[in-house]
Amino acid sequence: MKKNTQIVSLGRDKQFSQGVVNPPVFRASSIIFDDLAAMHQASKGKCDGQMFYGRRGTTTHFALQTAIAELEGGAGTALFPSGTAAISGTLLSFLRAGDHLLMVDSVYEPTRDLCEQLLTGFGITTTYYDPLIGADIAALIQPNTKVVFLESPGSITMEIQDVPTICDIAHQHGCITLLDNTWASPINSRPFAMGVDISIQAATKYIVGHSDVMMGCATANAKYWRQLQHNSYLLGQCVSADDAYLATRGLRTLGVRLAQQANNALQVARWLEQRPEVDHIRHPAFATCPGHEFFARDFSGANGLFSMVLKPATPQALSAFIDNMTHFKLGFSWGGFESLILWISGIEKIRSVTHWDASLPLLRLHIGLEDPADLIDDLARAFERFHLAQP
Structure with a gap:
């Protein structure tokens, strides 16, 4: 099946849906069994879609997990209460005291904080690497390197990594490869075909798609699925059935939402590219984006971010630009139906091995489902305010 057909069809087996269009919400803590024999039988399948205890999941959860795993091409998906929980839960499932972690330098800031504020206390060391390092990552692999973590495109600055090359070298040295694949979503890249062992998503973003649920997920290949599944359970990670239902419902429109938002974003970005105030655009589909050639090779589409x-520019001019927007809202996160804008300052302080010119302000935009003409008008008025505030 093609991706859009999969999005509509997956996770709707009768064992989950009981014959209705959307798998119903089953909330549960205790699961009641008829007798000891039934309990023992359920225990044998508690890791394979058999309802056993609420933390293991219900058919509402199983429907979503099955759909995401098949969309990404993995063996199984674990659900977490946020994207950050999916990252931390996956790292803690595979790292032990004395292990070494290779972490991409453009990583999501909370992931960096996890490495520097929590993993160090567990005796796990981290080395950051240039997202564009490619085959040269071999020089950074130590005898105790256990995990290589990728994020492509990178958070905020959008560098695209040579994922197949890095994964190939990591596997030659016996390392596990983890990818934060949130930007691509389950439909715009094929992480397992590129050699990724575990693909992580902040389902809060495009999977849910409506800015009303916090959720994360991690999908593993057959080699690492059981370890991820078992350890995430030991860590007590689970999500509510209501949130799983909303994520499944959001997933059904992922293809059309993502296509429209990607198209809208390209129109806005091309208009911005012509503005004299803009130094350059960091959009993976643009040649000005570092690693663009890997986007062209490995991705089937873009999104709205x-x-x-x-x-x-002065801080006063930047504040004037962002304040009083009509359609762009000021807020964190992205992936919903609405447009957002954010001034990211201090990037140079969250880089270890790569340089960022602090004199060049960066604004991150998420383009929603509004008409691009209205968004462009909003930005045009923002530039007018920007110039009035410049000395």
Whole structure:
């Protein structure tokens, strides 16, 4: 099946849906058994879609897990209460005291905080690497390197990594490869075909798609699925049936939402690219984005999230630009139906081995489902305010 057909069809088996269009919400803590024999039988299948205890999941959860795993091409999917929980839960499932972690330097800031504030206390060391390192990552692999973590495109600055090359070298040295695949979603890249062992998503973003649920997921290949499944359970990770239902419902429109938002974003980004105030656009589909050649090779589409780098400007001008927007809302996260804008300052402080020119302000935009003409008008008025505030 093609991706859009899969999105509509997966996770709707009668064992989950009981014949209705959307798998119903089954909330549960205790599961009641008829007798000891039934309990023992359920215990044998508690890791394979058999309802056993609420934390193991209900058919509402199993429907979502099955759909995501098949969309991404993995053996199984674990659900977490947020994207950050999916990252931390997966790392803790595979790292032990004395292990070494290779972490991409453009990683999501809370992931960096996890490495520096929590993993160090567990005796796990981290080395950051340039997202564009490619085959040269071999020089950073130590005898105790256990995991290589990728995020492509990178958080905020959008560098695209050579994922197949990095994964190939990591596997030659016996390392496990983890990818934060949130930007691509389950439909715009094929992480397992590129050599990724575990693909992590902040389902809060495009899977849910409506800015009303916090959720994360991690999908593993057959080699690592059982370990991820078991350890995430030991860590007590689970989500509510209501949230799983909303994520499944959001998933059904992922293809059309993502296609429209990607198209809208390209229109807005191309308009911004022509503005004299803009130094360059950081959109993976643009040649100005570092690693663009890997996007062209490995991705089947884009989404609504990109960054624009402005020429030097005062904080007052940037505040004037962002304040009083009509359609762009000021807020964190992304992936919903609405457009968002955020001024990201201090990037140079969250880089270890790569340089960021602090004199060039970066604005991150998420383009929603509004008409692009209205968004462009909003930005045009913002540039007018920007110039009035410049000395």
